[in-house]
Amino acid sequence: MAFKQHSVLPGFGLSLGYTLLYLSIIVLLPLTALVVKSSDLTWPAFWAAVADPRVIATYKVTFGASALAATLNLFAGLLLAWVLVRYPFPGKRLIDALVDLPFALPTAVAGIALATLYAPNGWLGQYLEPLGIKVAFTPLGIVVALTFVTLPFVVRTVQPVLQDLEHELEEAAASLGATRWQIFWKVILPMLLPALLTGFALAFARAVGEYGSVIFIAGNMPFVSEITPLMIISKLEQYDYLGATAIAVVMLGVSFALLFIINGLQWWSAKRLGRRK
Amino acid sequence: MSIEIKQISKRFGQFQALNDINLDIQGGELLALLGPSGCGKTTLLRVIAGLETPDAGQILFHGEDATDTHVRERQVGFVFQHYALFRHMTVFENVAFGLRVRPKKTRPSEEAIKKKVHELLELVQLDWLADRYPAQLSGGQRQRIALARALAVEPRVLLLDEPFGALDTKVRKELRRWLRRLHDEMHITSVFVTHDQEEALEVADRVVVMNKGRIEQSGTPAEVYDAPATPFVYQFLGDVNLFHSRVHEGWAEVGGTRFAAPEAGDKAVIYVRPHEIDLARNASNDALAGIVTHVRLLGATVRLEVKTDAHEALEVELTRERYQAERWAVGDAVWLTPREARVYGA
Helix, strand or coil: CCCCCCCCCCHHHHHHHHHHHHHHHHHHHHHHHHHHHCCCCCCHHHHHHCCCCHHHHHHHHHHHHHHHHHHHHHHHHHHHHHHHHHHHCCCHHHHHCCHHHHHHHCCCCCHHHHHHHHHCCCHHHHHHCCCCCCCCCCHHHHHHHHHCCCCCHHHHHHHHHHCCCCHHHHHHHCCCCCHHHHHHHHHHHHHHHHHHHHHHHHHHHHHCCCHHHHHHHHHHCCCCCCCCHHHHHHHHCCCCHHHHHHHHHHHHHHHHHHHHHHHHHHHHHHCCCCCCC | CCEEEEEEEEEEEEEEEEEEEEEEECCCCCCECCCCCCHHHHHHHHHHCCCCCEEEEEEEECCCCCCCCHHHHHHEEEEEECCCCCCCCCCHHHHHHHHHHCCCCCCCCHHHHHHHHHHHHHHHHHHHCCCCHHHHHHHHHHHHHHHHHHHHCCCCCCEEECCCCCCCHHHHHHHHHHHHHHHCCCCEEEEEEEEHEEEEHHCEEEEEEECCCCCEEECCCHHHHCCCHHHHHHHHCCCCEEEEEEECCEEEEEEEEEEEECCCCCCCCCCHHHHHHHEECCCCCCCCCEEEEEEECCEEEEEEEEEECCCCCCCEEEEHHHHHHCCCCCCEEEEECCCCEEEEEC
């Protein structure tokens, strides 16, 4: 074992073995089963299941709404993290705790709450309806629900980095003649970029797989507000296990590809910051 | 450019960081602010830079009031103890930063920036590192880049906050000599903060010793070392032994040796540096009796600890030659005579 270096900490073999076994059972095994199961399909059948126009419409809705929600939270999350780190104000701890709420809440509860709120006769919906803004039972509602559930990710990844950012960097930039705006743009933001990307990736991944909070508010109209996870469920309900698996494999592939891209970006920017050699 | 500091006070909550500081810094001078941690030296430097607002008082740059000028417009170069380099930029971009953030009207062309940055990198002898990132440099190199970055904006004043504090001894010594040479070439008014008296005495034209938010003494290195104004300055600038004595007709006494104590009242405190004590083997009425308890070889000098009736451990420093002539060992009986001393009223 050439990569095994002598270490004062015992148990390297045991802990690595356990890690690999655990990862295999929990992560790799189900994924493999998924792919193997879908290989029962012939190519034409696979293609028919995956490229059905109704299913393709759900990809657009799911990935589009997820990207939109993650992007919204990229900005809102940065702002929230900024306020929580930079300014002292009463009730700060309460707000800090509130950020985690969407994460802790059962997603179905969130879905029902949002649906009640934005339904045409709901608290907010009744005022939005006359303005011509329909939230519930439209793709917009999906974006709202996904924005709600993915709120904590960017905040929680950016917050510690912002906290540890040396104040001296900003002072140095100011003494060199930079304005507040230039300091933010040229000094602070590049330092936060890896954390922002991580937060974005996590939020996006979570949003793509979100089911519970979305189905209540989405209305689930074919070609308009159906999400891919719902497609899988409805295929399962019709005992079309192979069709469901085929769609799942597509989602898996796209998610993997996106995570790889974002991880690559992150690795590249972390390397520039000298955190990795 | 000259700096005048007038009646500056600064308080952090209950802590009086600066207490009515008055100081004139001449143009082209290299001045050291020296003192223990918490004495206010860094706060004073930050007030000069505009990174801290004083509660009271005025800062004048070349006769003009700069108290309310923002750090951005003050044209000071500030060098931090931990470098504060921008990690996501190459060395080149770090140095160019001050030029790139200028408003469009006064921003130099890309050509001019390139030329200027390479000039500065040559000045700090690190031109070959232009494309590296700060994480790939050693501490000494980083601090030199930080200095080049500060000089890029052609500051009127250069302020350095413990610039060598995070470096190891050898690099520190090299860098401070280099800084001195650099200053001799550029003649830019510079103020640096340090807690290391050796550093201050070696590098600075003038040393300002601070304690508890006040200036204890300011003068050339020779002045503060040879004629310390207060017991604090004397103690801070080197190791000391302390003796207490009654004063008889203007004379204080240590083990039979008399020292003039014109300013002291009834009682005096007498400070003697370890290297200002003579040792002898023969008993004498004019000397303090003691027993050697420790011998430490410190390279060129040898330090003995001697126990006497009044002191648990008096420190005596001998040159290697004098130590070898007598071969003092632990347990030897010795007689001590202070050669020189400074007397302050108790």
